[in-house]
Amino acid sequence: MTRGTALKDLKRARRSGEPVRVRREIAGADRLDAYVVGVGRKWVLLHTISDEIRLDGYSAIRLRDIRHATRSGWKGAMTAHRAITLREEHPQPLPDIDLDYTKGLIETLTTAFPLVAVYIEKLDPHVCHIGRARGITRNKRLRLQEIGPAADWALTPSTNRTTDITRFDVSGGYIDALHAVGGDPPEC
Structure with missing residues (x-):
């Protein structure tokens, strides 16, 4: 899928308010079932759907890594949408998150959330690092x-x-539980 096609599909999904299944070109990367709540120049923000069919945090993924993002790739999309709607859950955009630049994304996520999960899936698709961003070096x-x-x-x-x-992932069950138990980080 070309970047232009993926961008068009993501913007259409955001306007429609219907969930999508996002597959990326990274070997071993998770597929993501979600609502598109933001599209920038480099990053896409998704309000993710858990396996329990509930809204569960946010994922920001690189636009260039997306292979496929349409409703047609997921037969259960309408069931998930109806279940979430019946539970009176609603996907929420995060308007103050910078999706155009990686540095801006990190800074705005860190301002909005106490913890961030960081994935380097091209090096190791099965590991994420969770913590508090402490800035970017030169x-x-x-x-x-x-x-x-x-x-x-x-x-x-x-x-x-x-x-x-x-x-990047923020909020959601596991990340929120880590923060609840571990609290804020000590200064380093």
């Missing part, structure tokens, strides 16, 4: 103070090249 590396699965905070930040990052 070498364009994200500094992330990580929180582990036991809700324990690292005292020094890890770094990843921003060009390697393929996805």
Whole structure:
């Protein structure tokens, strides 16, 4: 799928208010069932649907990585939409999130949410790093103070090249639970 076609499909999905299944060109990357709530020059913001068919946090994914994003790729889309509507859940856009630039995306997500999950799926599609963004170095590396699965905070930040990052997640059940148990990070 060309970037122009993907962009057109994503904007159409955002206008229609119907869910889509997003598949990316990254080997081993998760497919995402979601509502499109924002489209920028580089990033797309999705209000994700959990396996329990509930709204569950947000994912920002790179536009260039999207292979397919239409309702026709997911036969259960209308059932999911009806179930979410019957539960009176509504996909919410996040208007203050910068989807045009990676640095702006990181800064606005960090301002809006206490934790961010960072994926570098082209290097390892099965791992995400969760924590508090602590800025970007001159070498364009994200500094992330990580929180582990036991809700324990690292005292020094890890770094990843921003060009390697393929996805950010915020909010949602697991991330919110880590923050509830681990609290805010200590200064590093």
